[in-house]
Amino acid sequence: MTPLRDADEPQGGLPKNFMRACLLLLVRERPAHGYDLLEQLYELGFGGNDPGGLYRTLRAMEQEGLLLSSWEPSGMGPPRRTYELTDEGLDWMHAWAGTLRETRRIVGHFLSRYEALVEGVSSRND
Amino acid sequence: MTPLRDADEPQGGLPKNFMRACLLLLVRERPAHGYDLLEQLYELGFGGNDPGGLYRTLRAMEQEGLLLSSWEPSGMGPPRRTYELTDEGLDWMHAWAGTLRETRRIVGHFLSRYEALVEGVSSRND
DNA sequence: GCGCGTAGGTGCTTAGGACACTGAGCGGTA
DNA sequence: TACCGCTCAGTGTCCTAAGCACCTACGCGC
Numbered sequence: 001m002t003p004l005r006d007a008d009e010p011q012g013g014l015p016k017n018f019m020r021a022c023l024l025l026l027v028r029e030r031p032a033h034g035y036d037l038l039e040q041l042y043e044l045g046f047g048g049n050d051p052g053g054l055y056r057t058l059r060a061m062e063q064e065g066l067l068l069s070s071w072e073p074s075g076m077g078p079p080r081r082t083y084e085l086t087d088e089g090l091d092w093m094h095a096w097a098g099t100l101r102e103t104r105r106i107v108g109h110f111l112s113r114y115e116a117l118v119e120g121v122s123s124r125n126d
Numbered sequence: 127m128t129p130l131r132d133a134d135e136p137q138g139g140l141p142k143n144f145m146r147a148c149l150l151l152l153v154r155e156r157p158a159h160g161y162d163l164l165e166q167l168y169e170l171g172f173g174g175n176d177p178g179g180l181y182r183t184l185r186a187m188e189q190e191g192l193l194l195s196s197w198e199p200s201g202m203g204p205p206r207r208t209y210e211l212t213d214e215g216l217d218w219m220h221a222w223a224g225t226l227r228e229t230r231r232i233v234g235h236f237l238s239r240y241e242a243l244v245e246g247v248s249s250r251n252d
Numbered sequence: 253g254c255g256c257g258t259a260g261g262t263g264c265t266t267a268g269g270a271c272a273c274t275g276a277g278c279g280g281t282a
Numbered sequence: 283t284a285c286c287g288c289t290c291a292g293t294g295t296c297c298t299a300a301g302c303a304c305c306t307a308c309g310c311g312c
Contacts, residue, residue, distance in 0.1 A: 010218065010225045014232065015141050016269085016299065025240055035259050045232035050301065055261055057299095077258040078308040092136065097240045099136045100233050106140065106171035107230045114151055114223045142268070142300090161290050179269065181292055203289040204277040 015103050019046065019057060021096035024089055027067060033080035034058055058083060066092055141229050145172065145183055147222035150215055153193060159206035160184055184209060192218055 019041065026032060026040050034055050042049055058081075061067045066089035069081045085093070145167065152158060152166050160181050168175055184207075187193045192215035195207045211219070 010143065010147070010222045013141060013225060013229055015139060015229075017136065018233075018236075019299095021136070022236060025236065025243065029239075029243060033259075034261095038259095044235070045228075048301075051259090052261070052263090052302080052304090053300065055259095059261090074259075074308085076309070078260075078306095080259065093240070094244075096136045097237065099139060100237060102171075103139060103141075104230055104233045104237065107144075107226050107233070109170070110144075110148060110151065111223065111226060111230065113155075114219070117151065117155060118220075145269095159290075160292090164290095174270075176270065177290090178271080178273090178292070178294090181290095183268095185292090200277085200289075202278070204275095204291075206290065 014045065015100070018100075019054070020061065021093070021100060022046075023057065023061065023083075024066065024085065024093040024096060027083050028085045028090065028093060031082055031084040033072075033082045035080070037083075061089070065089070140171065141226070144226075145180070146187065147219070147226060148172075149183065149187065149209075150192065150211065150219040150222060153209050154211045154216065154219060157208055157210040159198075159208045161206070163209075187215070191215070 022041060022044050023037060026037055026044075032040070034051075037058075038049055038051060038054055041054065058067065058069075062069055062083070065086055067083045068086050069083045071079050072082050074080050148167060148170050149163060152163055152170075158166070160177075163184075164175055164177055164180055167180065184193065184195075188195050188209070191212055193209045194212050195209045197205050198208050200206050
């Protein structure tokens, strides 16, 4: 890429480490293995799917004690490393929810201010 | 090395490059200089104020053609580099608004799914 | 044997963000 | 006048997340 940002679309999207929060939630809903989570993440808004990044994150989260993995045979394909949530992971999921509420609030604040600007001065509810 | 994330609070918060979006908006509302923007950013949700990062970002955005700066005497203190928005910058501001609406939608989706989980009401998704 | 879908992973590079630090102009005051 | 504190603008440096490419292995059908 050129040194100067030249894309015609903002590069930003999701909060840092948002994938971690999603993984905690998904694994809490139902223990799952990486390949499965990859597909679920896609539905959650992670368009550019990056298996490498996902697997790295999962291993890191296990090392930090947020997840616990165990190998399970698959029947159709190689064995799966299945993850479940630890108590610590559950605490973090709650903490993440708080952080993301704040994120949504701040982004929402930006958007109302943006809308007020483009609509002139009058404020209106969307 | 490998300090193995041990913070007791999620590190994530705001979307990548969110400061850029805010700067476009703020400068559009009213041309301003860096020190001024620093304080306005604080009110917008940027708690850990980082002058270095801000000034670097402003210079970068000017190099990309989103902002235009000019020196103005201050009367009380050193001269100020005052920024205004270019047409291209305006386009990017609109594009950012779109991106951030999507961000808010995805984060909101996470939060409703989280709330459904903790409330035990898991019979419905968006 | 071969390709294909499933499953899990490594290497490498870069862009952003965090944190520390520098330096200059100007006013007040001790 | 010497110092301090506020205003204003930067630089240096490190760390991490993110992005991209690439690799291995299992099992099935052809």
